Amino acid sequence: MKKKIYYSILFLFFIFIFSVFYLGLDKPNSYTPNEYSNKNLETFTSKELFLNDEFNSNDIIENNQFTLVNIWASWCAPCRSEHSLLMGLKEKTNINIIGLNYKDKKNNAIKFLNELGNPFEKILTDPDGTISIALGAYGVPETFLVNSKSKIIRKYIGPLKTENILEITKIIK
Amino acid sequence: MIKLIKIILLILIFTLSFQKILYANNNYLLVNKISKNLRCLICQGQSVYDSQSDFALSIKILIKNKIEEGKSEKQIYDYLKNQYGEWIVYDPEFNKKNIVLWIFPLILFTFGGLLIYRKVFIK
Numbered sequence: 001m002k003k004k005i006y007y008s009i010l011f012l013f014f015i016f017i018f019s020v021f022y023l024g025l026d027k028p029n030s031y032t033p034n035e036y037s038n039k040n041l042e043t044f045t046s047k048e049l050f051l052n053d054e055f056n057s058n059d060i061i062e063n064n065q066f067t068l069v070n071i072w073a074s075w076c077a078p079c080r081s082e083h084s085l086l087m088g089l090k091e092k093t094n095i096n097i098i099g100l101n102y103k104d105k106k107n108n109a110i111k112f113l114n115e116l117g118n119p120f121e122k123i124l125t126d127p128d129g130t131i132s133i134a135l136g137a138y139g140v141p142e143t144f145l146v147n148s149k150s151k152i153i154r155k156y157i158g159p160l161k162t163e164n165i166l167e168i169t170k171i172i173k
Numbered sequence: 174m175i176k177l178i179k180i181i182l183l184i185l186i187f188t189l190s191f192q193k194i195l196y197a198n199n200n201y202l203l204v205n206k207i208s209k210n211l212r213c214l215i216c217q218g219q220s221v222y223d224s225q226s227d228f229a230l231s232i233k234i235l236i237k238n239k240i241e242e243g244k245s246e247k248q249i250y251d252y253l254k255n256q257y258g259e260w261i262v263y264d265p266e267f268n269k270k271n272i273v274l275w276i277f278p279l280i281l282f283t284f285g286g287l288l289i290y291r292k293v294f295i296k
Contacts, residue, residue: 013284020277039255130231130234130238132231133235133256135256139228
């Protein structure tokens, strides 16, 4: 009788270990960032690219129902590919877009905009990348859709795709 | 007299500059320590300390800035956890999700201990 209890406990124990590892197998082991966070975007103050004076992101975010914050750099190839989508979005919906110029040279950034157009309301600079880290970004390009209270409604990691643009247009309508 | 003042001034400058080096060195060590405990999220298998990616370099600058602001080590970890989630730190938190991870070795030890006890002392 005692042996029976002992063996059944042992059996249950192994079943438990097996199920823990089996369930663990199913989980993706690479890090997947959460795209629908309920967090607020930190406000940031930085130099404007063209005007060279300090500017606070909240000045634009507070006064608009929705704002798009786009992290970009002239040296980043995916930014180049998503730029036409941003231009199209700006034309169609007139949404305010704040650009955050990530670890870039001023001349290169201006050249990039002259070549491909400027969809941004204001462009703030992030020369050492610390603002992007404070926003919780992983790199360039990255885009946040926030409401007037700075709440992040959508976060797009990597270049924007056409379906993302459609989604944004739907949300802000 | 002037010579004496000069010497005193020289010593003062010397000690002050030396102190600054020591202080800066201290910060540098703390940045290294913190960044060794952080996972580089875009280069898996590397710590922020090891990585030379833009992401890791920016985090290192941010840590340095936070230390200069007077933030403690724990405050910096909490700040980054809030931005990027628990995954960024190597040390898993003790919470509901991780309970098996923390309790399991203890169970195993007790169980194994009991087995040994039975084998050695009983019979």
